[in-house]
Amino acid sequence: MNVNEIKHDGLKKWLADFISLTTPDAVIVADGSSAQYDELIDAQVASGLATRLNPEKKPGSVLYLSDPSDVARVEKRTYISSITEEAAGPTNNWMDPAVLKKEMTELYRGCMKGRTMYVIPFSMGPIGSPISKIGVELTDSAYVVCNMMIMTRVGEKVLEQLGTDGYFVPCYHSVGKPLAEGESDNGIWPCAPMDKKYISHFPETREIWSYGSGYGGNALLGKKCLALRIASVLARDEGWLAEHMLILKITSPEGKSRFVTGAFPSACGKTNLAMLVPTIPGWKVETVGDDIAWMKYGSDGQLYAINPEAGFFGVAPGTSDESNHNALVAASSNTIFTNVALTEDNDVWWEGIGYDAPGKLIDWNGNEWIQNKADKSQKPAAHPNARFTAPAKQCPSIASEWEDPRGVPISAILFGGRRPKTIPLVHRSHDWNHGVFLGSIVGSEVTAAALDVKAGTIRRDPFAMLPFCGYNMGDYFQHWLDVGHAAPDQDKLPKIFYVNWFRKTAEGKWLWPGYGENSRVLKWVFESCEGTAKSVDTPIGIMPTIDAIDRPEGVTEEDMKELLAVDIDGWLNEVADIRANHYPKFGKHLPGELATFLDTLESNLKAA
Ligand code: SAT
Ligand code: MN
Numbered sequence: 001m002n003v004n005e006i007k008h009d010g011l012k013k014w015l016a017d018f019i020s021l022t023t024p025d026a027v028i029v030a031d032g033s034s035a036q037y038d039e040l041i042d043a044q045v046a047s048g049l050a051t052r053l054n055p056e057k058k059p060g061s062v063l064y065l066s067d068p069s070d071v072a073r074v075e076k077r078t079y080i081s082s083i084t085e086e087a088a089g090p091t092n093n094w095m096d097p098a099v100l101k102k103e104m105t106e107l108y109r110g111c112m113k114g115r116t117m118y119v120i121p122f123s124m125g126p127i128g129s130p131i132s133k134i135g136v137e138l139t140d141s142a143y144v145v146c147n148m149m150i151m152t153r154v155g156e157k158v159l160e161q162l163g164t165d166g167y168f169v170p171c172y173h174s175v176g177k178p179l180a181e182g183e184s185d186n187g188i189w190p191c192a193p194m195d196k197k198y199i200s201h202f203p204e205t206r207e208i209w210s211y212g213s214g215y216g217g218n219a220l221l222g223k224k225c226l227a228l229r230i231a232s233v234l235a236r237d238e239g240w241l242a243e244h245m246l247i248l249k250i251t252s253p254e255g256k257s258r259f260v261t262g263a264f265p266s267a268c269g270k271t272n273l274a275m276l277v278p279t280i281p282g283w284k285v286e287t288v289g290d291d292i293a294w295m296k297y298g299s300d301g302q303l304y305a306i307n308p309e310a311g312f313f314g315v316a317p318g319t320s321d322e323s324n325h326n327a328l329v330a331a332s333s334n335t336i337f338t339n340v341a342l343t344e345d346n347d348v349w350w351e352g353i354g355y356d357a358p359g360k361l362i363d364w365n366g367n368e369w370i371q372n373k374a375d376k377s378q379k380p381a382a383h384p385n386a387r388f389t390a391p392a393k394q395c396p397s398i399a400s401e402w403e404d405p406r407g408v409p410i411s412a413i414l415f416g417g418r419r420p421k422t423i424p425l426v427h428r429s430h431d432w433n434h435g436v437f438l439g440s441i442v443g444s445e446v447t448a449a450a451l452d453v454k455a456g457t458i459r460r461d462p463f464a465m466l467p468f469c470g471y472n473m474g475d476y477f478q479h480w481l482d483v484g485h486a487a488p489d490q491d492k493l494p495k496i497f498y499v500n501w502f503r504k505t506a507e508g509k510w511l512w513p514g515y516g517e518n519s520r521v522l523k524w525v526f527e528s529c530e531g532t533a534k535s536v537d538t539p540i541g542i543m544p545t546i547d548a549i550d551r552p553e554g555v556t557e558e559d560m561k562e563l564l565a566v567d568i569d570g571w572l573n574e575v576a577d578i579r580a581n582h583y584p585k586f587g588k589h590l591p592g593e594l595a596t597f598l599d600t601l602e603s604n605l606k607a608a
Contacts, residue, residue: 247408
C-alpha cells in the first residue's frame with residue numbers, strides 16, 4: 001500500500017511533517033500482510049541483523065542480538081511530560097513538554113537519513129471493539145514493524161476503521177542512528193547512546209515520542225507506552241482501568257469458569273501464571289492475556305477485561321517445558337527471539353530451558369560460548385531479559401474468548417510480587433477499597449526487566465504500575481477507589497487478593513514450588529468467589545485455613561504453616577516502611593482512605 005493512498009487528512013499531515021523533519025530515504029506503510037512480514041524479515045536476515053533459525057526446529061523464526069546497551073526498558077530515560085510536574089507525580093521523571101519537544105525535535109532532525117520510515121497503523125484490542133484504541137507508529141526500525149505485527153493488529157483494516165477522521169494516538173519512534181551516504185548497519189543493532197535515549201509521553205495531547213532505543217518496551221509503542229502510560233490517562237478521564245495485568249480463565253471440574261486478572265511487576269511470572277498447567281486434577285486454566293488488561297463495566301454491571309495485545313513478549317530465560325509448556329509451544333514457530341543464545345544447528349537456547357547447552361553456542365553478545373557448569377561465575381549465554389515475541393493464537397492454552405470484543409467478566413484480581421519474606425502465600429481483602437490498599441503497597445524484589453534499578457533490592461511497585469502509570473500515582477490510587485464507588489452493583493465487584501509465590505526459607509530455599517502448583521491457590525481464589533472457600537479472618541485480611549489449600553509434594557505441613565502465617569513483626573516493619581518511605585511521597589495526593597487502612601492494619605497487628 002502506498003502512502004498516497006492514506007485517506008485520513010490528519011494522519012497525512014502529521015506524517016508529512018515527520019517525513020520532512022526526519023528525512024527518510026523511503027516511506028512504507030505496514031499493511032499487515034504476511035508477504036510484507038516475510039519480505040522485511042528476509043531483508044534483515046540478508047543484512048546480517050537477524051539470523052534465520054533452523055526451519056525444522058523453529059519454522060518461520062529469527063534471532064536478533066541487540067546492542068549490549070539496549071536490552072531492557074530504561075526508566076531513567078522515560079518521561080511523563082505533562083504540563084505540570086505535579087500531574088506526573090512523584091514516581092515519574094518529568095520534563096517541561098516544551099523543553100523536551102524542542103530537544104527531541106533536534107534529535108529527530110535528519111535522524112532517518114539512509115533509512116526507510118515505516119508507517120504502522122495498529123489497533124490495541126480487536127479491531128472495532130468499543131474498548132479498543134488505534135495508534136499509528138512512525139519508525140525507522142523493521143524489527144519494530146515485525147514485532148508490532150505480532151504484538152498488535154496492524155495494517156489496512158486499521159486504516160479502514162480509522163476512516164477519514166477517526167482518532168488515533170500519534171507515536172514517533174526512531175533508533176536514533178542516521179546513516180551517512182553509503183554507510184550501512186553491517187548487521188549491528190542500531191541505537192543511540194544512553195544520554196540520547198528518550199521514551200517520552202505527553203499525556204495532555206496523548207502523544208508518544210521515542211528515540212534512541214530498539215528494545216521492546218521502549219520501541220513497540222503500542223505496548224507499555226500506549227496501552228499503559230497513555231491508556232491509564234484515558235482510563236482516568238473516561239472511568240475505566242488500564243492495567244499491567246494478565247487475564248486467565250479457570251474452569252472447575254464441575255465445568256464452571258471464572259476469569260481472573262493479576263498484576264505482577266515485570267519478570268515476576270505473569271506469562272507463566274497466564275499459561276499455567278494445573279497440577280490439581282480436573283481443573284483447567286486458559287489464557288486471555290499475559291501482560292495488559294483494559295477493564296470497563298459491562299451493561300450487566302460486571303467489570304469486563306480485554307487483552308489489548310495480540311502476542312506475547314515473554315522473558316525466555318527460565319521458560320522450560322516444566323515451567324511453561326504453553327509458552328514454549330507458542331514460541332515454537334513464527335517467533336522473533338531477541339538476545340537468546342544460538343546453537344550450532346541454528347536453534348535457540350537459554351538458561352533454564354530445561355536441558356544443558358547442546359555443544360558450542362553463540363551467546364547474546366555474539367561470542368562463542370561453551371557451558372561450564374563448574375564455573376559459577378560464567379556469564380549467561382542468554383541475556384536475563386532475553387525475549388520471545390510470539391503470536392497469541394499459537395498458544396495451546398489460549399481461551400476461545402480471548403478476542404471477544406466485549407471482553408471477559410472478571411471475578412477476581414490478584415496483586416503480587418517477589419517477596420522472600422513476610423507476605424503470605426495468599427490473602428484476600430475485605431472489600432474493594434481494602435483491595436486498593438493492598439495494590440497500593442505492593443513491593444517486589446527488582447528483576448532484570450529494567451536496566452537502571454538494582455536487581456535484588458525490594459522496591460514498592462504499586463499495582464505493578466510503577467514504571468507504567470502515566471500520571472500522578474496518588475491520583476491513580478484515588479481513581480481505583482472511584483471506579484469501585486462507581487460500580488453499578490457493589491456485589492458484582494471482583495474480589496481482590498494478594499499472592500506471593502516467592503517465599504524463601506532462612507537458608508534461601510523456595511518454600512513454595514510455584515508454576516503449575518499455583519493452581520492450588522487459584523482454586524482457593526475460585527472457591528472464595530463461589531463463597532465456599534475455607535477461610536479465617538486475620539489482622540491482615542482473609543486467609544485460607546491451613547487445610548484449605550492442598551499441599552503439593554515436598555511442601556510439609558510446617559512449610560504450609562509458615563506460608564500462611566501472619567508474621568506480626570515482619571508486617572509491622574512493612575507498615576513502618578510504608579509510613580516512612582512510601583506513602584509520604586504522594587503528599588496531598590494520597591487518598592485519606594488509604595492512610596486509614598494503614599492505621600487499621602497497624603492497630604490490628606499490635607492487638608494480635
Ligand atoms: O517493557 S517490556 O514490555 O519490554 C517488558 C516488561 O518489562 O514487562
Ligand atoms: Mn510487563
